[in-house]
Amino acid sequence: xxxxxRRLSKRQRPGIDPIALSGGTxxxxxxxxxxxxxxxxxxxxxxxxxxxxxxxxxxxxxxETGTIDETGPDESGLAQLTTQLLTQESKNYSAxxxxxxxxxxxxxxxxxxxxxxxxxxxxxxxxxxSASLSLLAEVTRNPAFSTDEIERKRQEICTVLRRxxxxxxxxxxxxxxxxxxxxxxxxxxxxxxxxxxxxxxxEDLLRFYEGNFAPERSVLAIVGQFDRELVLEExxxxxxxxxxxxxxNDRPRSVExxxxxxxxxxxEGSIAAPPSDxxxxxxxxxxxxxxxxxxxxxxxxxxxxVACRIVPRQHDDYVPxxxxxxILGGGGFSSRLMxxxxxxxxxxYGASSSLGLHKHAGAWVAGFKTSQETxxxxxxxxxxxxxxxxxxxxxxxxxxxxxxxxSGSLPLDFETNAQWASHALEAELYGLPPFFWEDESRxxxxxxxxxxxxxxxxxxxxxxxxxxxxxxxxxxxxxxG
Amino acid sequence: xxxxREITEIELENGLKVLMAPxxxxxxxTSQVWYKVGSRYERTGITGISHVFEHMMFKGTTxxxxxxxxxxxxxxxxxxxxxxxxxxxAYYETMAADRLEVxxxxxxxxMRGLTLDSGEFDSEMAVIRExxxxxxxxxxxxxxxxxxxxxxxxxxxxxxxxxxxxDDLEKLQLEEVREYYGRFYxxxxxxxxxxxxxxxxxxxxxxxxxxxSISAGSPAPAIDVTEPEQLGERTVxxxxxVQLPGILxxxxxxxAGSPKLPALRLLEAVLLDGRSSRLYQRLVYRQPFVTGLTGxxxxxxxxxxxxxxxxxxxxxSIETVRDEIYEELTSIASQGIEADELTRAFHSLEVDHVFGxxxxxxxxxxxxxxxxxxxxxSLETFLDDHRSVTVDDVREVAAEIFDPKKRVIGYLIPERxxxxx
Numbered sequence: 001x002x003x004x005x006r007r008l009s010k011r012q013r014p015g016i017d018p019i020a021l022s023g024g025t026x027x028x029x030x031x032x033x034x035x036x037x038x039x040x041x042x043x044x045x046x047x048x049x050x051x052x053x054x055x056x057x058x059x060x061x062x063x064e065t066g067t068i069d070e071t072g073p074d075e076s077g078l079a080q081l082t083t084q085l086l087t088q089e090s091k092n093y094s095a096x097x098x099x100x101x102x103x104x105x106x107x108x109x110x111x112x113x114x115x116x117x118x119x120x121x122x123x124x125x126x127x128x129x130s131a132s133l134s135l136l137a138e139v140t141r142n143p144a145f146s147t148d149e150i151e152r153k154r155q156e157i158c159t160v161l162r163r164x165x166x167x168x169x170x171x172x173x174x175x176x177x178x179x180x181x182x183x184x185x186x187x188x189x190x191x192x193x194x195x196x197x198x199x200x201x202x203e204d205l206l207r208f209y210e211g212n213f214a215p216e217r218s219v220l221a222i223v224g225q226f227d228r229e230l231v232l233e234e235x236x237x238x239x240x241x242x243x244x245x246x247x248x249n250d251r252p253r254s255v256e257x258x259x260x261x262x263x264x265x266x267x268e269g270s271i272a273a274p275p276s277d278x279x280x281x282x283x284x285x286x287x288x289x290x291x292x293x294x295x296x297x298x299x300x301x302x303x304x305x306v307a308c309r310i311v312p313r314q315h316d317d318y319v320p321x322x323x324x325x326x327i328l329g330g331g332g333f334s335s336r337l338m339x340x341x342x343x344x345x346x347x348x349y350g351a352s353s354s355l356g357l358h359k360h361a362g363a364w365v366a367g368f369k370t371s372q373e374t375x376x377x378x379x380x381x382x383x384x385x386x387x388x389x390x391x392x393x394x395x396x397x398x399x400x401x402x403x404x405x406x407s408g409s410l411p412l413d414f415e416t417n418a419q420w421a422s423h424a425l426e427a428e429l430y431g432l433p434p435f436f437w438e439d440e441s442r443x444x445x446x447x448x449x450x451x452x453x454x455x456x457x458x459x460x461x462x463x464x465x466x467x468x469x470x471x472x473x474x475x476x477x478x479x480x481g
Numbered sequence: 482x483x484x485x486r487e488i489t490e491i492e493l494e495n496g497l498k499v500l501m502a503p504x505x506x507x508x509x510x511t512s513q514v515w516y517k518v519g520s521r522y523e524r525t526g527i528t529g530i531s532h533v534f535e536h537m538m539f540k541g542t543t544x545x546x547x548x549x550x551x552x553x554x555x556x557x558x559x560x561x562x563x564x565x566x567x568x569x570x571a572y573y574e575t576m577a578a579d580r581l582e583v584x585x586x587x588x589x590x591x592m593r594g595l596t597l598d599s600g601e602f603d604s605e606m607a608v609i610r611e612x613x614x615x616x617x618x619x620x621x622x623x624x625x626x627x628x629x630x631x632x633x634x635x636x637x638x639x640x641x642x643x644x645x646x647x648d649d650l651e652k653l654q655l656e657e658v659r660e661y662y663g664r665f666y667x668x669x670x671x672x673x674x675x676x677x678x679x680x681x682x683x684x685x686x687x688x689x690x691x692x693x694s695i696s697a698g699s700p701a702p703a704i705d706v707t708e709p710e711q712l713g714e715r716t717v718x719x720x721x722x723v724q725l726p727g728i729l730x731x732x733x734x735x736x737a738g739s740p741k742l743p744a745l746r747l748l749e750a751v752l753l754d755g756r757s758s759r760l761y762q763r764l765v766y767r768q769p770f771v772t773g774l775t776g777x778x779x780x781x782x783x784x785x786x787x788x789x790x791x792x793x794x795x796x797x798s799i800e801t802v803r804d805e806i807y808e809e810l811t812s813i814a815s816q817g818i819e820a821d822e823l824t825r826a827f828h829s830l831e832v833d834h835v836f837g838x839x840x841x842x843x844x845x846x847x848x849x850x851x852x853x854x855x856x857x858x859s860l861e862t863f864l865d866d867h868r869s870v871t872v873d874d875v876r877e878v879a880a881e882i883f884d885p886k887k888r889v890i891g892y893l894i895p896e897r898x899x900x901x902x
Contacts, residue, residue, distance in 0.1 A: 053506050054835060095766065099756035104821075106828030125832055152769065159772040159794050165724050166621050298722040300614045333539065334555040339548075346607030349615050369615050401556045408558020411577045415507045415840040 035424060035434075038232075042244050043216030046235055047424050049223045051417060055126040057224035059136045060421040062429065063118045065212035067188045068359070075208075077192015078200055081153060082208045083113035086120060088149050091142040095149060098139070107132055109139070115186055116359045117429055118213075123417070126225040130234055137238035140213070145205050154197055161194050168303035168470035171294040172367070175468035176307045179290050180363050214245035219428045223417040288383065290466035295473050302375045302471030305367035306382065308464045313357035314430045319443045320455040321355055321364070326402040327394045328385070328460075329353025329366050334401060336385050337366060345381070347374040359430065364459060372471060379469075383462035390460025393453030406444055410437065488848070488857065489681045491688075495697040496669025499688055500848055500857060502676040504841065510677030511841040512584040513573040514592070515849045517672070518665040520567050520643045521704055521782065527653060529609070529645015530661055532565040536609060537658065538572060539563075540601045542594035547601060550587060557583050560842075565643055568782045569853055575842050578678040582687050588673075589691040592666055602655045610651070613644050621893060622790060625719040625729050629891040632717045633731045633786055637708045667698025674849045677841035708733070708784060711887045718892040725772070725792040726799040727893030730806065732882050736784045737854035743867045744874040745882065749777050749787070750826035751818050751875065752809075757825065759818075760789070763809050770797050770805055782854055787882060792893070799892060810883040817876035830867055 036048040067079050087109050089095040102109045107124035120140050124132040164170040174189060181187030191197075220239065222231060288306065311317050322330075329337035329352040337351040353366035366386070370378045394402070413419055427436050489501040519531050541547040554561045554574065561574040561584075574584040617623040627642050634640035644650075673692070675684055711733065735741050752760050753776055764771045776789035789806060793799045837843045851857045 051506075053504075054839060056835060056839065096757060096762070100821075100825070103755040103757050103825045103829060106825070106830075106832035108832075123832075123836070125835065152766070155769055155794075156765070156772070159725075159769075162724050162795065163772055163792060166722075168619070296722075300618050301611070331555060333551040342608055343548075343604070346604040347611070349608055349612040369611070371611065371614065401552065404556040405558050408556070408577055408580070409560065410558070411508045412558070412560050412575055415509055415842075417839070 179466035676845035729891040814880035
């Protein structure tokens with residue numbers, strides 16, 4: 001590819017699959033497409049989206065649990081280990097039997113745990129609608145957690161964690177997570193820490209599963225070509241007896257997200273005031289609040305990533321942040337970072353930024369890779385771009401381009417079953433209005449230059465950022481600074 | 482299940498071939514221009530030159546100077562980019578259906594009007610060298626992959642990497658780039674594929690309006706290189722600062738159009754697709770020998786490779802991994818596979834085939850790749866060709882391809898470790 005960063009985080013969506021809805025029979029979204037939302041007696045939300053044309057059906061179950069429910073660093077990795085075991089085996093299927101049952105259909109079964117949510121998805125041909133739904137119910141409702149499979153999966157994860165030590169991105173992510181979120185669960189690595197993963201017991205997994213996987217926290221999205229009446233009946237048969245855990249009163253779980261940058265950025269929903277001294281950005285050199293490095297012998301490039309704390313997904317700043325991110329580094333080859341660091345200087349293959357938004361906090365991340373000798377000037381240039389955008393705001397031309405891209409590319413986000421599911425589940429997860437993308441499109445058109453200047457000034461200042469660098473600092477040509 | 486019968490095929494007077502696959506599944510359309518040029522057409526000294534165009538094609542034309550192409554693509558809300566392989570270089574835009582003409586106008590303009598400015602060239606070559614460092618030199622398997630390809634092919638240009646050798650990237654001259662552009666970027670060496678929400682008659686009119694006046698060029702030179710038979714095992718190793726030893730195995734496979742490919746694709750699924758697959762069960766599940774198991778066929782115009790790659794888990798030697806892999810491969814070659822394995826493999830391939838048509842991009846890309854290799858009509862019989870494969874076909878092709886005397890093995894060795902043969 002011309003560059004590795006393509007269509008970066010125009011929006012943050014939950015995981016591998018997604019959906020969202022109005023009540024009863026929702027209005028049309030797109031040409032002739034309707035999303036029906038129903039709620040079963042046990043609280044399970046059901047989203048039905050019929051898309052005829054190709055004989056495919058996809059089931060996406062989202063459960064509102066993830067690392068957010070790990071109670072401390074000594075549970076880092078518990079959500080992921082629990083989730084990965086769901087698709088490994090079940091009470092009625094050994095691991096090999098389950099694999100064969102799924103693959104006999106040519107289907108794909110996957111599960112993933114993120115910070116605020118966990119997804120289990122299964123996609124198959126429409127002719128296997130019933131068998132696929134039955135398998136999805138089996139793995140989500142009847143986990144076995146056998147000691148053999150726990151041990152097998154534990155060792156698999158620990159080996160991947162060791163392999164990750166060769167990945168520069170892994171190291172800079174860990175350093176930044178620590179700066180952004182401290183000991184909070186958002187700072188936990190999704191796969192966990194090796195020592196913790198080694199120590200987790202079957203009882204830990206059972207407790208996590210039974211305490212967090214519940215119908216009242218779950219949404220099942222069904223997208224594609226299916227027999228509506230039949231699937232409704234089958235969903236009730238497969239999931240109707242799923243017992244509530246009684247978690248409703250748990251919500252909203254008040255989550256204080258401490259930050260090493262909290263003195264600079266404030267907490268969720270109460271971002272600090274704009275910089276009091278606008279002239280500071282014209283000072284000789286911008287300096288990040290924190291700078292951490294990781295030594296990796298023999299690499300030819302340094303990997304740089306910077307981040308600041310921002311608001312949760314559902315905050316009013318979301319749309320202006322998306323526009324500003326487009327202009328800074330999320331807009332691919334037209335963005336400031338790409339033009340500055342790649343096109344003008346030839347220092348990197350790609351520079352980009354993205355928004356990493358969660359339910360209780362978010363981060364604005366930017367980064368690039370470069371040769372050792374251009375590391376320091378490239379970091380300076382990155383922060384100069386951040387400061388400049390924060391201080392002066394975007395130009396009218398940039399705003400129009402970003403607006404045109406975001407509105408013009410919207411149809412591209414609604415091509416596949418998985419994309420439709422993703423949008424619908426995003427609405428459910430973050431409590432957004434049905435068809436939130438239409439509301440956000442309107443907000444996009446209404447944004448003014450002053451709005452963007454104000455929002456940008458809240459976040460974009462080098463001294464609100466932490467920087468993490470992976471490189472070979474023992475190489476004579478590179479100084480850790 | 483197939484959408485292929487709705488395809489319109491035309492050829493302009495200048496030799497540009499056009500395939501149109503209308504679909505009303507979503508209000509989007511994809512335009513892809515595939516040039517029949519890739520590293521297969523290069524020579525020593527200019528390796529990587531095909532890929533240079535993937536960058537320079539965005540650097541401006543006489544009509545749309547530096548910076549404006551990206552701005553136009555972006556402001557139209559297009560998902561656009563390019564990719565280069567050993568055989569092809571492709572440029573694509575996926576967009577809201579009402580913007581198709583913008584994409585056609587820009588693609589036709591840069592087919593002949595590229596500026597190729599020297600300042601832009603120097604800057605972009607620096608970017609490409611950074612790309613090479615990022616994608617080939619630092620990742621654990623990057624340099625080993627290059628070494629294995631260079632060992633597998635002694636003569637054929639598939640032996641060098643698509644991105645090119647660093648030495649060539651430092652010495653490449655703009656004049657060579659200009660000459661290459663003149664030779665390969667002509668309508669009679671290109672394929673245009675449109676897929677998505679459009680009316681074929683209207684699209685044809687747009688295509689003729691924007692591409693019809695471009696003059697044909699000389700036919701691209703034919704590449705006719707036959708790799709000599711491999712008469713014994715070849716090994717290569719790369720020492721690197723990595724946590725775990727790795728192995729990369731290559732076996733040569735037939736080129737496009739071979740009647741053996743359907744059986745090979747099903748064999749690939751039997752070996753690697755899903756948790757019930759042979760190699761997953763043997764190397765990951767029953768005994769945890771490896772991590773990061775991946776691989777498969779790299780289908781190209783000329784005979785290419787089947788690759789297998791993984792890293793040994795702690796306390797497991799890479800020689801043990803190698804031997805376990807070959808026990809499984811030779812077992813299939815001698816005893817074959819079970820009927821239910823073949824059924825699962827076919828179902829997997831069938832579902833992938835349908836999902837591949839879900840987006841306009843997937844539909845266009847599948848058509849273009851098939852057209853450039855064997856003609857797009859091979860897709861019409863794709864599922865039937867695989868449905869008729871037998872377990873004996875799979876056994877025979879396994880025996881032929883996975884002959885241990887014809888293997889190339891690359892070892893990724895953590896610094897200071899050694900491999901015992």
